[in-house]
Amino acid sequence: MGIDRVRWGIVATGNISTQFTHDLALLADDAVATAVASRSQASADRFAAEFGIRHAYDDYRRLIDSGEVDVIYIGTPHPQHYAIARTALQTGIAVLCEKPVTLTAKQARDLITVADENKVLFAEAMWMRTNPVIQTLFEDLRSGAIGEPQQVVADFAFHKDSLPARLLDPALGGGSLMDGGIYPMTFASMALGRPTEIKAVGSLNEDSVDLNVAMAWRYESGAVAALTCGLRSQNPWVASISGPEGNLQLPHRFHHPEYYLRTTASGTERIDVSVHGRGYHYEAADVMRALRQGLIEVPALPHAGTLEILELLDETRSQIGVRYPGDDDDLSG
Ligand SMILES: NC(=O)c1ccc[n+]([C@@H]2O[C@H](COP(=O)([O-])OP(=O)(O)OC[C@H]3O[C@@H](n4cnc5c(N)ncnc54)[C@H](OP(=O)(O)O)[C@@H]3O)[C@@H](O)[C@H]2O)c1
Missing domain, CATH: 3.30.360.10 (Dihydrodipicolinate Reductase; domain 2)
Incomplete structure (x- = not known):
């Protein structure tokens, strides 16, 4: 992929999106946040002004369809990750999505399949792995x-x-x-x-x-x-x-x-070991390296690792009695 500066779109304007976008600025030679989307235009505008981001949308889908980004970073609560990531992958936009990447292993498996089918990079932002x-x-x-x-x-x-x-x-x-x-x-x-x-x-x-x-x-x-x-x-x-x-x-x-x-x-x-920033730019740099190599998987953030942990989370939740709506979803169709 012949990308000069990778164009990032930030989805959601909460706590972790703010921290991630701060760290992205440490990679300014390589990366630029070109767009941000929020459920509210006021919040998108505030975030855009804080980080000097050119495009601000009041709808996540508008960012995905904007043509202004190569990759999105998803910083919504976990239940929203799946649908946003799936839409982006189907649109051909690479995805770095906060952990846990989905609520269930079934959903994670589906996203990996969609990434595979569309030949688009997909990674869980399990930043510890890249520290x-x-x-x-x-x-x-x-x-x-x-x-x-x-x-x-x-x-x-x-x-x-x-x-x-x-x-x-x-x-x-x-x-x-x-x-x-x-x-x-x-x-x-x-x-x-x-x-x-x-x-x-x-x-x-x-x-x-x-x-x-x-x-x-x-x-x-x-x-x-x-x-x-x-x-x-x-x-x-x-x-x-x-x-x-x-x-x-x-x-x-x-x-x-x-x-x-x-x-x-x-x-x-x-x-x-020398570390700097908050530590979120390491995962961003790994994503960009993989994008430039035309990979759909980031070696340090492997799909198999994401899936294994989601399967263990499913089993653990079942043992302690925590259920989510997605537990009963049939994604086969
Ligand atoms: N890697 C890490 O170190 C780390 C640290 C903390 C959290 N996380 C992960 O990041 C995700 C977000 O956590 P956070 O602490 O950033 O949460 P947060 O501060 O509450 O921000 C979440 C943002 O998601 C958007 N959103 C979309 N639908 C929402 C809904 N129904 N209710 C509330 N907000 C909604 C909102 O942005 P808009 O209003 O702009 O749309 C909100 O500001 C979680 O999955 C969490 O596990 C990771």
Whole structure:
């Protein structure tokens, strides 16, 4: 694809779209946000003025049809991801969509098929996978620094007196699992692969929104993972991988770290890796590299990884009793 500066369209003007668009400016030689769409023209105009974006639309579809973008970034709540991504892919516009990319594995599988059929790039914005510290840690693990990994422990729980309403609203895909739990799950999967057995317990509120979840994963190799997520406690929010020769530890907010600790028989070493910005430009740069290579899949954000985690989320939700409308959708026709 002979693109000079990749033209990005930003779908939705909320919290994460703002953070992503800030980071996109770090790639100004390569990328330009040319359009933004919101449910309201006033919000699109405000966002466009803040980031110097040329085109502002009051409808996501108008952005997709505008002819002004090569790729869209979707920053709506999870239940809206599927329809917007599907429309864009069918129109031939590449998609980077926030995590979880859909509510169900069925929907994710369908989007991957549509991307494939239309030969259009599709990626889940699981930015942890593209973080340079995370990538260095996994290179370290694969080089055998701590031996064969036996245990992964990771938690993603936080509490604020006033949580964003979306997190407690079942209609907006609320709950700790889909929003936060996806990180420890992805981390364990990156370290150990797909588990052979998973068990989960969860405490739900009166709206069937999960507030506290604990997961135990077992592997054929004998390895295990212990993962938690929640919206009611201020956790250490850390992750570790341990093997017979030592462990690799990620600090608070493990999903976008600035360093990690390697502990082996020779002591504990702090490994610093240069990172800058909020960290969202790494995934954007990977998307643009793949676009220029004519790929429909970003190597660091693989479709199989997206699907595996959605399947594990389906199973976990089923075990703890969290259901979404999409669970019953038949997408076969
Ligand atoms: N990668 C990360 O670090 C990260 C961090 C936080 C969230 N996320 C993900 O990003 C997505 C959005 O999270 P957020 O924190 O940015 O949410 P947010 O601040 O509530 O923003 C979501 C935006 O989506 C649009 N929207 C469309 N339909 C909506 C509806 N029915 N109700 C409310 N808003 C609607 C709105 O923009 P308009 O009014 O402009 O249309 C709204 O501002 C979620 O899927 C979440 O999992 C990722």
